Amino acid sequence: MSGEVAAGAGDDPLVIVANRGPVQHKCADGERTAERGKGGLVTALSGLAGHFDGAVWVCAALSDEDVAVTREHDGAAFDLEGDGPSLRVRMLELDPEAQHKFYAVISNPLLWFIQHYLWDLSDSPNITRHEIDAFDNGYVPVNDQFADAVAEEIEALGGRATVMLQDYHFYLVAERIRARCPDAFLHHFIHIPWPHPDAWKVLPPGMREALFNGVLGNDVVAFHSRFYARNFLLCCQELLGLRVDLDTYTVEVGDRTVATRWHPISVNPDELETAAESPAVAEHVERLGSERREHMVLRVDRADLSKNILRGFRAFDTMLDDHPELAEKVTFLALLQPSREDVAQYVDYLDKTKKLVDEVNGKHRTDGWLPIHLDLDGDFDQVLAAYKLFDVLVVNAVFDGMNLVAKESVLVNERNGVLALSENTGAFEELGKHAVTLHPFDIQQQADALFSALTMDPEQRRERLESCAAIVRENDIAKWLNEQLRDVRRFGEREPKKA
Amino acid sequence: MSGEVAAGAGDDPLVIVANRGPVQHKCADGERTAERGKGGLVTALSGLAGHFDGAVWVCAALSDEDVAVTREHDGAAFDLEGDGPSLRVRMLELDPEAQHKFYAVISNPLLWFIQHYLWDLSDSPNITRHEIDAFDNGYVPVNDQFADAVAEEIEALGGRATVMLQDYHFYLVAERIRARCPDAFLHHFIHIPWPHPDAWKVLPPGMREALFNGVLGNDVVAFHSRFYARNFLLCCQELLGLRVDLDTYTVEVGDRTVATRWHPISVNPDELETAAESPAVAEHVERLGSERREHMVLRVDRADLSKNILRGFRAFDTMLDDHPELAEKVTFLALLQPSREDVAQYVDYLDKTKKLVDEVNGKHRTDGWLPIHLDLDGDFDQVLAAYKLFDVLVVNAVFDGMNLVAKESVLVNERNGVLALSENTGAFEELGKHAVTLHPFDIQQQADALFSALTMDPEQRRERLESCAAIVRENDIAKWLNEQLRDVRRFGEREPKKA
Numbered sequence: 001m002s003g004e005v006a007a008g009a010g011d012d013p014l015v016i017v018a019n020r021g022p023v024q025h026k027c028a029d030g031e032r033t034a035e036r037g038k039g040g041l042v043t044a045l046s047g048l049a050g051h052f053d054g055a056v057w058v059c060a061a062l063s064d065e066d067v068a069v070t071r072e073h074d075g076a077a078f079d080l081e082g083d084g085p086s087l088r089v090r091m092l093e094l095d096p097e098a099q100h101k102f103y104a105v106i107s108n109p110l111l112w113f114i115q116h117y118l119w120d121l122s123d124s125p126n127i128t129r130h131e132i133d134a135f136d137n138g139y140v141p142v143n144d145q146f147a148d149a150v151a152e153e154i155e156a157l158g159g160r161a162t163v164m165l166q167d168y169h170f171y172l173v174a175e176r177i178r179a180r181c182p183d184a185f186l187h188h189f190i191h192i193p194w195p196h197p198d199a200w201k202v203l204p205p206g207m208r209e210a211l212f213n214g215v216l217g218n219d220v221v222a223f224h225s226r227f228y229a230r231n232f233l234l235c236c237q238e239l240l241g242l243r244v245d246l247d248t249y250t251v252e253v254g255d256r257t258v259a260t261r262w263h264p265i266s267v268n269p270d271e272l273e274t275a276a277e278s279p280a281v282a283e284h285v286e287r288l289g290s291e292r293r294e295h296m297v298l299r300v301d302r303a304d305l306s307k308n309i310l311r312g313f314r315a316f317d318t319m320l321d322d323h324p325e326l327a328e329k330v331t332f333l334a335l336l337q338p339s340r341e342d343v344a345q346y347v348d349y350l351d352k353t354k355k356l357v358d359e360v361n362g363k364h365r366t367d368g369w370l371p372i373h374l375d376l377d378g379d380f381d382q383v384l385a386a387y388k389l390f391d392v393l394v395v396n397a398v399f400d401g402m403n404l405v406a407k408e409s410v411l412v413n414e415r416n417g418v419l420a421l422s423e424n425t426g427a428f429e430e431l432g433k434h435a436v437t438l439h440p441f442d443i444q445q446q447a448d449a450l451f452s453a454l455t456m457d458p459e460q461r462r463e464r465l466e467s468c469a470a471i472v473r474e475n476d477i478a479k480w481l482n483e484q485l486r487d488v489r490r491f492g493e494r495e496p497k498k499a
Numbered sequence: 500m501s502g503e504v505a506a507g508a509g510d511d512p513l514v515i516v517a518n519r520g521p522v523q524h525k526c527a528d529g530e531r532t533a534e535r536g537k538g539g540l541v542t543a544l545s546g547l548a549g550h551f552d553g554a555v556w557v558c559a560a561l562s563d564e565d566v567a568v569t570r571e572h573d574g575a576a577f578d579l580e581g582d583g584p585s586l587r588v589r590m591l592e593l594d595p596e597a598q599h600k601f602y603a604v605i606s607n608p609l610l611w612f613i614q615h616y617l618w619d620l621s622d623s624p625n626i627t628r629h630e631i632d633a634f635d636n637g638y639v640p641v642n643d644q645f646a647d648a649v650a651e652e653i654e655a656l657g658g659r660a661t662v663m664l665q666d667y668h669f670y671l672v673a674e675r676i677r678a679r680c681p682d683a684f685l686h687h688f689i690h691i692p693w694p695h696p697d698a699w700k701v702l703p704p705g706m707r708e709a710l711f712n713g714v715l716g717n718d719v720v721a722f723h724s725r726f727y728a729r730n731f732l733l734c735c736q737e738l739l740g741l742r743v744d745l746d747t748y749t750v751e752v753g754d755r756t757v758a759t760r761w762h763p764i765s766v767n768p769d770e771l772e773t774a775a776e777s778p779a780v781a782e783h784v785e786r787l788g789s790e791r792r793e794h795m796v797l798r799v800d801r802a803d804l805s806k807n808i809l810r811g812f813r814a815f816d817t818m819l820d821d822h823p824e825l826a827e828k829v830t831f832l833a834l835l836q837p838s839r840e841d842v843a844q845y846v847d848y849l850d851k852t853k854k855l856v857d858e859v860n861g862k863h864r865t866d867g868w869l870p871i872h873l874d875l876d877g878d879f880d881q882v883l884a885a886y887k888l889f890d891v892l893v894v895n896a897v898f899d900g901m902n903l904v905a906k907e908s909v910l911v912n913e914r915n916g917v918l919a920l921s922e923n924t925g926a927f928e929e930l931g932k933h934a935v936t937l938h939p940f941d942i943q944q945q946a947d948a949l950f951s952a953l954t955m956d957p958e959q960r961r962e963r964l965e966s967c968a969a970i971v972r973e974n975d976i977a978k979w980l981n982e983q984l985r986d987v988r989r990f991g992e993r994e995p996k997k998a
Contacts, residue, residue: 120619122804127941196695202940305621398620441701442626
């Protein structure tokens, strides 16, 4: 890690709560493997363990083999093997039907779409018995199960702990833990945008109040951006009638004060740069390099409606219309990872995406030149290779909590590539002034911006890329964690624990 | 008028600005007719003329005959004939192409959809050359033309006037008038919701800033609800970086302070009750009454995406599923007025509506019983007759600035009809506690609420209806105007005119 996590957060043990754990078990040919999660967040959160007096990570058993492992431990926590500080893992076997309702009906699409402003409100969502049932018999019991497990861990640890909840799957958990373990310090990081009050009005009042009251069980609620924290407070004020302070960013809940904070998440530069040097990446670089034309436009995304994939292709189409001189000179490599394939909206979206790619390619292709290369493979080595080679990276998200592709790509690129970045991403606050700004609803502006990025003076491109990379190296994931630990110390001290 | 407009607003003359004028000219068999606009708003605004030292209404020439009349007057204002105080009308002949871009591209759907949260953001709108052109060569020049005409009128009146701008068609006008006529007092009433800042992000920054700066040319910006005023201020703060005061509901713009206000519009009870007694209405009452079953559910709406017509029928479908005992006993009369038929989204929506009605009728109909009667005729006499006869009136709008159907219907109903009212309408603030609340995205809740309204105790129904009617009689359109006039006096005095 470029920056080290500076210090612990007191003497309490740590409980991390996330849907996905630090390890996933697989079974092939009768052989069990335990694959450690990749990516900065898992590594960073796992690394936190070394700074606390013991740590346990509570997560869902996601694979069949996870379930087998969980049963072997009778549902209890077990030690995570491997390097690094001692970390125990407690996997929860969820009822499959409840898990589906929790994950594929309520968390996605219902909450995800609300928080990214993705509902087509004139006709969706329709809250019916199906959604009510999914909340009552999916989201609620899964949150209960997590809360119970966390409370058991805290009680086993003597009643005191710092709990770090992750994301939108667990809005009900903090309130329930607090009821059982009043001495725990509860911290919730929400990794997606928090929208304005009106966006929450799609939920029945009872449901939305349950969610808000759940989140308000925390001591600190943290986001990537000040705007999300502000929206959260505006929601508390308008939807719950609570007293908020928009200067100190706090909300009064009974006799407690809940603080909101914002810390932009980041990546682990060393880990990423090391991964980019692997032979597998080099092979991809060679192949992609041999296929490339004069200019390469790249996008790397989960195939999610928030990512604005359709408008990105329309903008590329418009640019080719406006600049016929680019014919046969530019390719748009789109590395999309299919996502949430059990959710109808995602299936439809990927289908629309493929059709649009065919349409644009059909319109512009020539003998031997395919303007858009759509790849749904999602191999991260290929992603790293493409990061090295792009001339312009397109991140045009409709709304995006942070967008780590923007941060990863500028560390790895070797061609003075230009970051073209949506103003509606969390990353824009840090990198926007060195990026080419994209207005995500404006096709013409995106087409013009793409063209200006492709034809930008090389020296200016170099300066922009270096500036972006320097910012990401400075604001790395260790800094993100350190700032949260500082909050834990600060707000934990403000409200002394009972003796 | 039940309540009289109490007093003028000082010695300045009045200039009303609205897309639609107080009169529309038609020509049939070579004979010109001048039809006075119906409805409370036109009558009320026209009536204002008597309280000012002269009044002129600036509007668009909407019909071919309006254009002919406008040309006969060389574009100058002419006296409006008929009863009532002296009012002049200045109609503007707009370039047809500019008018189309102004009205059918920018005002509807672009602004209307933003302000009602109706865009399906993952895929629409697409801002392309078409939209940019419609703004630059439609909305801007039409607003310029209105501003020039208003400024000419003010200059002809000696440079002082109270200008009352109406609605979302004229966001650029106030700033332009202020530049030419700094002594004018500028008041803008916006009749639709004002959404939160993120909703405005669909517009290119240049366009949205032009709109906001235009509106901020006013001295007072008024809405139906405090929430819209608050959203407007939050937008000024977040999107323009202006200093706002959320306690006094003001925003600082350079060395000026712009006030926001909220006054819920209403109807003219006397006018409405008189109209409901006409022989034409009686004929409709007789016909509808002879066709009715035990219960009549009614909705009356423009066929607009904001009105939530599809979910209303789905809720009715669900209620019939849940309560087979209602078969053949209840009909849903839907009086929909087709609207904006030159806008693709409206054509599609009406098409979806018809299909859904066929589907629900196909599922539940029996010999001689058609559950839903869809009527697209829009005859106001029939509407008044239906108002008299309903047992439950459904207003389930997704978002609606006010919704006057809710206010009209409770004055006219003769069957202790129950108002079932969306919590997302402006009207809900006044009538909500006597209505059955509808959660507009929740089909099941609407189905349950419909059933509970249909089976409610008669005495409770009577009390609710009487309470609603009393509130509307008290808060009538005269009160709405009086409050605006009070603002004109109050804020006009705060910033003394130059000598």
